[in-house]
Amino acid sequence: MQQRRDLSQTHTNRVLLNSQLNTPSWWLPTVILLGIVVIIGWVVIGFILNKGLGVTGLSRPVFWGLMIVTFVFWVGISHAGIMISAILRLTQAEWRRPVTRAAELLTVFSLLTALLFPLIHEGRPWRAYWYAPYDFARGIFPSVRSPLVWDPSAIGTYLTGSTLFLYVALLPDLGNLRDRTTGWQKVFYTMLALGWRGNPRQWKLQTIGGILLSALMLPIFVSVHSIVSWDFAVTTGVEGWHSTIFAPYFVIGAVHSGVSAVVTMMALMRWLWKWGDFIRPEHFDALARLLIVVATGWLGFTFLELIFALYTLEGPELALREMQIFSWPWNVWFIVFLLTGYFIPVPLWLFKKVRNNIAMMFWTSILVNIGMWLERFFIVVPGLARKTPFTFAWESYKPSPIEWFLLGWSVAWVSFLMLLFARFFPLVPLFEQKESQVFTTNVKIGRASVPAIIREQE
Amino acid sequence: MATDRHSHTEVSHEHPSAPSAGEVVEDLVAATGAGVTFRRVAYILGFLAVLGVVGVIGKAVTVGGDTTKWGYVAAVMAFLLTAGGGAPMVAIAPALAKANWVRPASRIAAMFSLIGIVTSLLLIPLLVLLPSLVVEETRRRSVWFEAPVYSPHVWGMMALVGLTVTGLALFYASALPDFAAMRDHSTGWRQRWGEKLSRGWRGTDVQWRSLRMRIGMFGTLYFLLLVFTHFLISTDFAMSMVPGWRDAIFPMYHSVSSLQAGIASVTLALWVARRYGGLERYLHLDQFWALGKLLFAFSLLWFYFFFSAFIVFWYGRANADIAFLDLLIRGPMVYGFATAFVLCFFAPWWLLIWNRLRVSVNGPAAVAVVVLFGLLVDRVRLYVPSWSVPGDRIHDSYLTDIPATIWPDAFDILTIIGAVSAAVLLMLLASRAVPAVSIWEVQQMNLLSRPVQFLRTHGVLVAKPD
Amino acid sequence: MSSKSVLGLFQEPEPAADAMDALAAVGFERGTFDVLTGTPYPEGAFGEHVPQHRLFRFPAFGAIIGFMVALLFTAATQIAYPVVSGGKPILSLFAMLIIMYELTMLSAVIATVVGIIFESRLPNLKPGAYDPRITEGWIGVVISCDDERVRDAELALKSSGALEIKHA
Numbered sequence A: 001m002q003q004r005r006d007l008s009q010t011h012t013n014r015v016l017l018n019s020q021l022n023t024p025s026w027w028l029p030t031v032i033l034l035g036i037v038v039i040i041g042w043v044v045i046g047f048i049l050n051k052g053l054g055v056t057g058l059s060r061p062v063f064w065g066l067m068i069v070t071f072v073f074w075v076g077i078s079h080a081g082i083m084i085s086a087i088l089r090l091t092q093a094e095w096r097r098p099v100t101r102a103a104e105l106l107t108v109f110s111l112l113t114a115l116l117f118p119l120i121h122e123g124r125p126w127r128a129y130w131y132a133p134y135d136f137a138r139g140i141f142p143s144v145r146s147p148l149v150w151d152p153s154a155i156g157t158y159l160t161g162s163t164l165f166l167y168v169a170l171l172p173d174l175g176n177l178r179d180r181t182t183g184w185q186k187v188f189y190t191m192l193a194l195g196w197r198g199n200p201r202q203w204k205l206q207t208i209g210g211i212l213l214s215a216l217m218l219p220i221f222v223s224v225h226s227i228v229s230w231d232f233a234v235t236t237g238v239e240g241w242h243s244t245i246f247a248p249y250f251v252i253g254a255v256h257s258g259v260s261a262v263v264t265m266m267a268l269m270r271w272l273w274k275w276g277d278f279i280r281p282e283h284f285d286a287l288a289r290l291l292i293v294v295a296t297g298w299l300g301f302t303f304l305e306l307i308f309a310l311y312t313l314e315g316p317e318l319a320l321r322e323m324q325i326f327s328w329p330w331n332v333w334f335i336v337f338l339l340t341g342y343f344i345p346v347p348l349w350l351f352k353k354v355r356n357n358i359a360m361m362f363w364t365s366i367l368v369n370i371g372m373w374l375e376r377f378f379i380v381v382p383g384l385a386r387k388t389p390f391t392f393a394w395e396s397y398k399p400s401p402i403e404w405f406l407l408g409w410s411v412a413w414v415s416f417l418m419l420l421f422a423r424f425f426p427l428v429p430l431f432e433q434k435e436s437q438v439f440t441t442n443v444k445i446g447r448a449s450v451p452a453i454i455r456e457q458e
Numbered sequence B: 001m002a003t004d005r006h007s008h009t010e011v012s013h014e015h016p017s018a019p020s021a022g023e024v025v026e027d028l029v030a031a032t033g034a035g036v037t038f039r040r041v042a043y044i045l046g047f048l049a050v051l052g053v054v055g056v057i058g059k060a061v062t063v064g065g066d067t068t069k070w071g072y073v074a075a076v077m078a079f080l081l082t083a084g085g086g087a088p089m090v091a092i093a094p095a096l097a098k099a100n101w102v103r104p105a106s107r108i109a110a111m112f113s114l115i116g117i118v119t120s121l122l123l124i125p126l127l128v129l130l131p132s133l134v135v136e137e138t139r140r141r142s143v144w145f146e147a148p149v150y151s152p153h154v155w156g157m158m159a160l161v162g163l164t165v166t167g168l169a170l171f172y173a174s175a176l177p178d179f180a181a182m183r184d185h186s187t188g189w190r191q192r193w194g195e196k197l198s199r200g201w202r203g204t205d206v207q208w209r210s211l212r213m214r215i216g217m218f219g220t221l222y223f224l225l226l227v228f229t230h231f232l233i234s235t236d237f238a239m240s241m242v243p244g245w246r247d248a249i250f251p252m253y254h255s256v257s258s259l260q261a262g263i264a265s266v267t268l269a270l271w272v273a274r275r276y277g278g279l280e281r282y283l284h285l286d287q288f289w290a291l292g293k294l295l296f297a298f299s300l301l302w303f304y305f306f307f308s309a310f311i312v313f314w315y316g317r318a319n320a321d322i323a324f325l326d327l328l329i330r331g332p333m334v335y336g337f338a339t340a341f342v343l344c345f346f347a348p349w350w351l352l353i354w355n356r357l358r359v360s361v362n363g364p365a366a367v368a369v370v371v372l373f374g375l376l377v378d379r380v381r382l383y384v385p386s387w388s389v390p391g392d393r394i395h396d397s398y399l400t401d402i403p404a405t406i407w408p409d410a411f412d413i414l415t416i417i418g419a420v421s422a423a424v425l426l427m428l429l430a431s432r433a434v435p436a437v438s439i440w441e442v443q444q445m446n447l448l449s450r451p452v453q454f455l456r457t458h459g460v461l462v463a464k465p466d
Numbered sequence C: 001m002s003s004k005s006v007l008g009l010f011q012e013p014e015p016a017a018d019a020m021d022a023l024a025a026v027g028f029e030r031g032t033f034d035v036l037t038g039t040p041y042p043e044g045a046f047g048e049h050v051p052q053h054r055l056f057r058f059p060a061f062g063a064i065i066g067f068m069v070a071l072l073f074t075a076a077t078q079i080a081y082p083v084v085s086g087g088k089p090i091l092s093l094f095a096m097l098i099i100m101y102e103l104t105m106l107s108a109v110i111a112t113v114v115g116i117i118f119e120s121r122l123p124n125l126k127p128g129a130y131d132p133r134i135t136e137g138w139i140g141v142v143i144s145c146d147d148e149r150v151r152d153a154e155l156a157l158k159s160s161g162a163l164e165i166k167h168a
Helices: A009-016 A027-051 A066-090 A100-122 A125-131 A147-180 A183-193 A200-233 A246-273 A281-310 A315-326 A330-343 A345-349 A358-385 A401-424 A430-439 B021-030 B036-063 B071-086 B088-096 B103-129 B151-185 B188-197 B205-236 B250-276 B285-316 B319-328 B334-352 B362-387 B410-433 B439-448 C013-025 C057-080 C093-119 C132-136 C147-159
Strands: A440-445 A448-456 B008-010 B449-454 B457-463 C003-010 C033-036 C139-146 C164-167
Touching: A009 A430, A009 C132, A027 A100, A027 A401, A066 A100, A066 A147, A066 A200, A066 A246, A066 A358, A066 A401, A100 A125, A100 A147, A100 A246, A100 A401, A147 A183, A147 A200, A147 A430, A147 C093, A147 C132, A200 A246, A200 B285, A200 C033, A200 C093, A246 A281, A246 A358, A246 B285, A281 A315, A281 A330, A281 A345, A281 A358, A281 B250, A315 A330, A315 A358, A330 A345, A330 A358, A345 A358, A430 A440, A440 B457, B021 B151, B021 B439, B036 B103, B036 B410, B071 B088, B071 B103, B071 B151, B071 B205, B071 B250, B071 B362, B071 B410, B088 B103, B088 B151, B088 B205, B088 B250, B088 B285, B103 B151, B103 B250, B103 B285, B103 B410, B103 B439, B151 B188, B151 B205, B151 B439, B205 B250, B250 B285, B250 B362, B285 B319, B285 B334, B285 B362, B285 C093, B319 B362, B334 B362, B439 B449, C003 C013, C003 C147, C013 C033, C013 C139, C013 C147, C057 C093, C139 C147, C147 C164
Parallel strands: none
Antiparallel strands: A440 A448, A448 B457, B008 B449, B449 B457, C003 C139, C003 C164, C033 C139
């Protein structure tokens, strides 16, 4: 339970709408800088499309490289939103309140980013619409037996669902912005708020609708990364891929990286917008406790994946693992992966001082995502890169500078979108903060003052 | 408990269902008394448990060392591990998450660790029968790559005993204050028993701190051991008995379904305690509703973990993949699989999706029965075909001849009935030795939650100390 | 006879709840007056009419529609273009299930969102009397009534401690 602080609604409005009502001075230069990177990125993507995939490091036998790794990585990050928002909403965890909006937003933007990579990787993105069953004239339809067709259906559902979820939960705050603005902004927010007034019916629907959408989004969230994992797992031809554990392994890995990304973002939000009253050390403490459990679960799945890869004692599988773990340079990266993904951050999080230290949480959460990106690299590339019988080219895959640039660019792109969103919409749900003020109190038990919450009687 | 905000005024009248501290002690200590019906039920269960012993001995005499005929014994051992092993997690996980509803349910949940005694006893004949890792200089596939040949035997037993001991330690540690209550508020053997087991509990601040620490420590250890035990039992006593069956998710499927069965077991036990144990004042809709939600979630997880494995095998179409499907799903146990599928996933999902059923006392309890039976069938459909693979085929790269369906014989049926009866008997006896609803946790719940009036409506104010 | 919207503004919840009682006492039917807040309060906190809704029907309806469309789409496209791949049947139920599941859920989510908006009575093009201070913590009690009863409403609101009265 979080300690209660008395914060008036006027103060909450003033502080949490500071980005919309009084844009901070750092915002414009940052957005311009990121915008330049974003434009360069789009030019590079155009260059790839013009010249073909030959400008990447992809060559026989590795045809799935950094772009697919980055795709899986961003789909993973997208799992933060619904994990935090839906599960914590369903369990009525009080500490969810400042986190939910930013987490949902991260879902939407990271999914948008994830979608870009397979499109570029296709080489001919203008034919992406072939995924849809459009061709009635020629009678050619996509095969639903291909996992590559499952992906767009899953990601499309997740993206649509999370965007709508985000919008519905934004309605009361849009009403608030409408009340605080003038001119074209007022018109803009009035249209988006749909005439929100805040009567009991609207609040009831907001609450029940949030729970219902959470319950619907949770199974979607689980299915998305499972389906991405089946792109690999249903294939028998590549060592290391045909494993039954892939679906939950991908999901828990996604939660690990996604929640860590939320920690990174919350630290930035606290620093940049000076939201110390709302995003407090105890929120980082709660997230770190959650991360300890998730990370340990993830490590268990990693262990199972490895054990059952070796289980059959088949030569190619053993050789692949030997290469991953013991051969230069894979061995160094493998150690980096384990250290950054688990063995540095988790032992640190065991200390309350670290959990409550926002700078430490910021840096450890970044470490996790370095580790989790490497994990995806270890899943996708080595199985393809390894020399196998009847393979006459086994060059090790070296990503080209263009691919590395796109990886960095994707971070800039997501940050750019987040900052743009933050200019027009609040990143912390105001009505949730205010609701917390109404529903929580401190009670005296003996001499102790204990935080308490009012639960409605059913 | 006084609030410091004007808008939350305490309701002047006491909540009708919240008894006073004195009543709580009196009621719950008194509930440990054994009536005539209780004794009769206990005798019947004792008799059935003895029949179970007859079943195992009969099996040993009639089929001896023919491992292919011992599948049902393995299945009931796995079922008890599944249902009894998962139940204490209901006392642990929500308590760590500081859920208020779990307090009256946690004692019964922890009590389930006693079932580990029956599970460990059933494991003994299976340890004798389990083939060594190396037979005729050929090592079968297992998680014990280069380990000594009897590793599964030693570690399987150690894990199970370790799990049981940890569970019992959790049960005992959390019962200390209640033993003290029995010492102070009962007479005869219960009073002497309470005096001995309460180990001088006086309720000092240090003792409470130490109690909380022990519960947290044993709880975490129990969870880790639970997953480890499921990993060993599911791989050594099922997967590695079938050539070519490589299924990385299987240990997790086993563990997750154990949590599902644990929730079902606790729900059912709470219902019995409420209906027949005179505990209506302490076990309310809150507990059943919360457990119903968990049961619903875990029934969906059952399907998720099953399908995650199934789709990979179905797509793989390699010989080993096809053999897996033939043996465990569409082969000798096709009806068993269909039954398990319906009872473990489809029925609980379809029933618990309805608010009217989920938000009730009887609904979740009825679904719990369905789920428990489903999981018994599920363990049968997994373990019986696995054990039915002849010993000389165990080293093949995949299974070429799918064994025929093995139906239970009279000794198998006696063993199943006897083992389940012994487990229930242990629970019943334990409920006479210590209050089935934790006195101190109910007191804590009453201390931390109170009905309040908020303007024109009523609610419950729940305090949550860290 | 025209209808008017009268809004009483309060800074504290207690007098707002009193105003709701006062409006009922002077003969206004519960359901014709409402309370406006900047944050959710426990249901019934102001003694307001507890709103009924049919939100749960929306996802069920959406799911059924989505499932049927998905079944049709996955089956029909495979029959229309029957290319065997990976040795699997043309109508591979387990592969179809995945897409059917996604489309079912998508349809359920869209229907739920439509349901939330519809049941919230949004978009609300004629919102009636309102004040921006409501989203700053003030509480509004709003009533729609005939012209001749405006006076009664104002009196009830004022007697309960309304700091300001607005009309629309």
